[in-house]
Amino acid sequence: MKRINEYKKLFKIEGSIDLKELKTTYRQLVKEWHPDKFQDQEKKKEAGEVSVKIIDGYHFLVSIAPDTKETHLEEYVATTIQSPVADFRHKSLLLEVTFADGNTYEYFGVNQRLFNKFVNSKSLNNFGKRNIFNSFLYRKLKKASVMA
Numbered sequence: 001m002k003r004i005n006e007y008k009k010l011f012k013i014e015g016s017i018d019l020k021e022l023k024t025t026y027r028q029l030v031k032e033w034h035p036d037k038f039q040d041q042e043k044k045k046e047a048g049e050v051s052v053k054i055i056d057g058y059h060f061l062v063s064i065a066p067d068t069k070e071t072h073l074e075e076y077v078a079t080t081i082q083s084p085v086a087d088f089r090h091k092s093l094l095l096e097v098t099f100a101d102g103n104t105y106e107y108f109g110v111n112q113r114l115f116n117k118f119v120n121s122k123s124l125n126n127f128g129k130r131n132i133f134n135s136f137l138y139r140k141l142k143k144a145s146v147m148a
Contacts, residue, residue, distance in 0.1 A: 001093060001108055001109055003060070004060075004064065004108065004137075006057075007056075007057035007060055007061050008061070010029075010053065010054065010057050011025045011026070011029070011057060011058075011061065012025065013025075013061070016066060017061055017064065017065040017066065018065075019062065019065050019067050019068070022058065022061055022062065022065070026054065026058045029054045030051065030054055030055075033047045033050045033051050033054060034047065034051065035047040035048045035051060060139075063139040063140060064137060064138075064139045069138075069139075072140065075103075076105075076138075076140070079099050079101055079103045079105075080099070080125075080128070080129060080133045080134075081129070082101075083099040083100045083101040083103070084099065084100045084124075084125055085097055085098075085099060085100075085124040085125055085128060086098050086099055086100045088118075088119075088124070090110065090112070090115045093108065093109050093110060093111060094106055094107070094108060094110070095107040095110040095115060095118075095132065095136075096141065097128065097132075098142075102142075102143070103140065103142065103143065104140070104141040104142040105138050105139065105140055105141060106138060106139050106141050107132055107133075107136040107137070107138045108136060108137045108138070108139075109136050109137065110132060110136055114131065114132070117131070118131070118132065
């Protein structure tokens with residue numbers, strides 16, 4: 001959640017993410033902080049670091065935007081219903097779940113207590129469907145790899 005708030009602050013977003021506004025703000029920030037605009041090496045280095053943060057923030061916010069999630073909802077539902085949990089990791093309030101179909105999703109705000117219940121449940125999929133997959137903010141982290 002800290003990461004989300006940090007990026008929203010960078011892009012001056014309050015509330016829900018509007019992709020059109022996000023793109024406009026992104027372009028303005030990239031122009032403002034492009035390293036080639038600066039002569040001073042110190043400023044150029046700082047601009048390079050800020051530019052990387054802007055690019056990362058943009059891609060991150062696009063991935064959690066309601067429009068993006070709506071576009072991929074059918075695939076998400078199919079994955080969470082039909083594909084068993086293959087692997088998972090938890091750090092702080094972030095749960096990363098990889099499904100057997102190769103898709104990996106991050107769930108934000110999953111506390112240690114809920115994670116322990118998830119790990120100790122009889123069925124990771126059933127527990128996840130009831131308590132995590134449809135309850136927490138998520139984003140797709142990795143796409144399924146294509147099998148040849």
